[in-house]
Amino acid sequence: MDCLEFRQILEEFDMNFFQETHLRPAQDRNVRVPDGYSLYTRVRTPGPTFDKVYGGVAAVVRSDLRAVVRDDLSGVDFMALQINDVVFFNVYILPETSSWCLYMNKDPEQALASAMARAREAKLHAVLAGDPNAHTADLVARPEDPPRVSSDMVVTKRGRWLTALLRDCDMEYLNGTSRFAPSSERCTFFRGESVATVIDYVACSSALVAAGRVPEMSIDELAWSDHAALHVTVKVHITPGGSLSKRKRKAGKRKLQAESIEPSVL
Numbered sequence: 001m002d003c004l005e006f007r008q009i010l011e012e013f014d015m016n017f018f019q020e021t022h023l024r025p026a027q028d029r030n031v032r033v034p035d036g037y038s039l040y041t042r043v044r045t046p047g048p049t050f051d052k053v054y055g056g057v058a059a060v061v062r063s064d065l066r067a068v069v070r071d072d073l074s075g076v077d078f079m080a081l082q083i084n085d086v087v088f089f090n091v092y093i094l095p096e097t098s099s100w101c102l103y104m105n106k107d108p109e110q111a112l113a114s115a116m117a118r119a120r121e122a123k124l125h126a127v128l129a130g131d132p133n134a135h136t137a138d139l140v141a142r143p144e145d146p147p148r149v150s151s152d153m154v155v156t157k158r159g160r161w162l163t164a165l166l167r168d169c170d171m172e173y174l175n176g177t178s179r180f181a182p183s184s185e186r187c188t189f190f191r192g193e194s195v196a197t198v199i200d201y202v203a204c205s206s207a208l209v210a211a212g213r214v215p216e217m218s219i220d221e222l223a224w225s226d227h228a229a230l231h232v233t234v235k236v237h238i239t240p241g242g243s244l245s246k247r248k249r250k251a252g253k254r255k256l257q258a259e260s261i262e263p264s265v266l
Helices: 004-010 108-121 157-168 206-210
Strands: 015-019 037-042 057-062 078-083 086-092 125-131 171-173 189-191 195-197 201-205 216-220 229-234 256-260
Touching: 015 086, 015 125, 037 078, 057 078, 057 086, 078 108, 086 108, 108 125, 108 157, 125 206, 125 229, 157 171, 171 206, 201 206, 201 229
Parallel strands: 086 125, 229 256
Antiparallel strands: 015 057, 015 256, 037 057, 078 086, 125 201, 171 201, 189 195, 216 229
16 A cells, blocks of 8 residues: 555545455554545454465445445455445455365355345345456346356356346346446456456446446456456445545455446435
8 A cells, every 4th residue: 555556546436445455353554545545354363373364355445435334244255335325245255166164154155145135135235346256157147137248258156156146136247248348348367378267246236227327337457466457337325424526436356446426415
């Protein structure tokens, strides 16, 4: 965060989401964020040998958005931030080949599915953004969703699980859909010159799309990360006292960005 160029990137957006922060408990106290922004984190508890801590998520959010951390909808490696009627899920799920029981006491897929189901029961719109380590090819959550195009045509068990989760929550993928083409069709993870896949996603409640509240989504490669940056624009209503300019806002992952434009004040 001490890099001036990086801090300037954060200030271009209202929300910045990060995954795989590798932070330890209380280490976030040493992280400086731009003026007018707040830092929210979820970290794993170190093991008895104090080996390197993996996973973890963080969000750098404009303070005047008055985001509310929903601990009841958050887990070890995912965070729920609510702004009015929208809950933003900042998500990381470790790869399918990794053993989650070494780091947490509940299956991360079950934990996330339970949290998103409860958000839906509360009649809240949802935006999922992050790295669930899923390969979904061109799958769609529901028959009525727009067709998708993907640069990665691999489908994994995690990918089918994620697709079913979105269906159950009345949500749809934004990656690869024609309304956001061609940028949304790009790969999101790179390893050397030989590996380029799609494992990072933005998805949202279909009601948000139908209401015209998700006008933009794009994917941009980053020179300093093996993951791309995913940008999404979401229109949210801000309560009195929280002003918001018509700048874009980023829900970024090392990678990800969620944005809010043209809010109305209730």
